[in-house]
Structure formats: C-alpha cells, structure tokens
Amino acid sequence: MTSPAVLSRTLVTALAPVSWGTFYVVTTELLPPAHPLFAGLLRALPAGLIALAIGRALPRGAWWGKAAVLGVLNIGLLFPLLTVAAERLPGGVAATLVAAQPLAVAVLAVAVLRERFSVRRLVWGLVGVAGVGLVVIGPSASFDLVGILAGLGSAVTMALGVTLTKRWGRPAGVGPTAFAGWQLTAGGLFLLPLTLLVEGAPPAIDGRAAVGYLWLGLVGGLFAFVLWFRGVGALPVTSVAVLVLLSPLVAAVLGAALLGQTLGPVQLLGFGLCLAAIVAAQLPAPAARRAVA
Secondary structure, rough: OOOOHHHHHHHHHHHHHHHHHOOHHHHOOOOOOOHHHHHHHHHHHHHHHHHHHHHHHOOOHHHHHHHHHHHHHHOHHHHHHHHHHHOOOOHHHHHHHOOOHHHHHHHHHHOOOOOOOHHHHHOOOOHHHHHHHHHHHOOOOOOOOHHHHHHHHHHHHHHHHHHHHHHHHOOOOOHHHHHHHHHHHHHHHHHHHHHHHHHHHOOOHHHHHHHHHHHHHHHHHHHHHHHHHHHHHHHHHHHHHHHHHHHHHHHHHOOOOOOOOOOOHHHHHHHHHHHHHHHHHHHOHHHHHHOOO
C-alpha cells in the first residue's frame, strides 16, 4: 500500500500536469494566433531566470552539459514538437500520441535505469493511451505523417528527458527550484533563435495576452516544472510519467466547462480508463505488496 508521504508527494507532483492541461484554453482564448514558439519561449526563459535568481545556484563541472541536455529534451525540443503535432493534427490525435509517453518511459526504465521489465506497466500504459483516445479523439479525426512523427517524437523526447533526470539525479546542495531553473533556462535559450528564425518579430501583446503569457510562464512554467522535477527525483519514474495523462483530461474538462464542448458516455469511459491507469501506476507491484505483508 502506498504510504501517506508518497501519496502526498504524488498529489503535489500531479499539480504540474494539471496546470499543463490549461494550455489549450489559455492559448486559444487569450494568446495571439500563429506564435506558438513565442509562447513556448515566454513559458521557459523568464521562468528559468526567475528560478535561477531564487535558487541562487549555477551548474558546476559536468552539470553544465547535463543541464543543457535535460533542458533541450524536457523543454527546448518538446515545445516545438508539440507545436508541430498540434498544428498538423486534430488536438485529440496529438494528445493521444503524447499520452504514449508512459509507454516510452516503461521501456527506457529498462534500458537506461536497468529496472526489470514490467508487463504490468506496459498494459496500464496502453490502457491510459486508450482512455485519452476515447476522451479526445472525435469521429472526424484526420492523420498527417509529419504530425504523427512529431507527436510520437514529443512523447519519446519527454520520456528520455524524464528518465535521464531520474538517472542523473540532482547535485547535492542544489534545490528543486535551481534545478528547474537550469533546465528552463537551457530550454529557453534553445528556443530563442528558433523562435526568431521561424516566427520573426514577436506579436503585439494586449491585456488578455499578457495574462495568458503570465499564466503559462509562472504557473505552467516556473511552478509546474519545479514540482515536476522534484517529483521525478523523489518518486518512481514510471509512476510519475503516467501522471502526464492528467493533462488531456483537464483540457477536456475545461473545454466542456468554458468552451461548451460536450462529454458523452464514450468520453466518460475514457476518463475512467485514464484514472484507473494513473491509480494503478502508483500502487506497488504485487510482489512488492506481498513482501511488505
């Protein structure tokens, strides 16, 4: 049975993907169109610099390179791949492909972390992907090869970033805020030239857009990634990875509550499957439970 301390840490970590689930509503309702990379840049770089100022710690030695790799994987590459997938695929298809991330983590945990292969993890990962698909894919969904590759690439990129974050850990004496700041700053610096090259000059920012960018930067960036990397370091990586399934669920609930989108019986079934996968991933393996007993 999961201990109260682990349950508490899991619930706190889950706030990160819950906040990421607000991205769709904020982007469509508050931000200027045709500048998704600029939104990603403002979500990463200012938050990273604030976290560095709060954490008051810079990488040392090999951690300059490790922080750069993690920042590019977890943020710098992830955001553009998500953007391409969202632009070329219906949102439901893109969300379902990204939801394959727990499956990739289950495989990488064996290859990178030398954990034992678990059929149970793969099965529940598949259940979670199926649940997301039921929640967000409509009957008119279309498919595009580049978009599919980008969606799968985002899942693999995030999975590799999470797995390496778990393997390398966090340097002694460095808090989660500084650690998140390293990665957010590295990811933001990676996005800066890419944004200027692809999108050119930034858009005009009115009051609504300012609120949206502040939300993405402070809540979806600084707050969320501090909690996320803290959870990755403290919890089993496969348990943390499946929490990402909360993002499309939150997006679907907000779409129904704020945008008039409907949730029928099929979507509710998908919700049930996703929640079952999330809960199952937090429970110890049957052998571990027997050992404790």
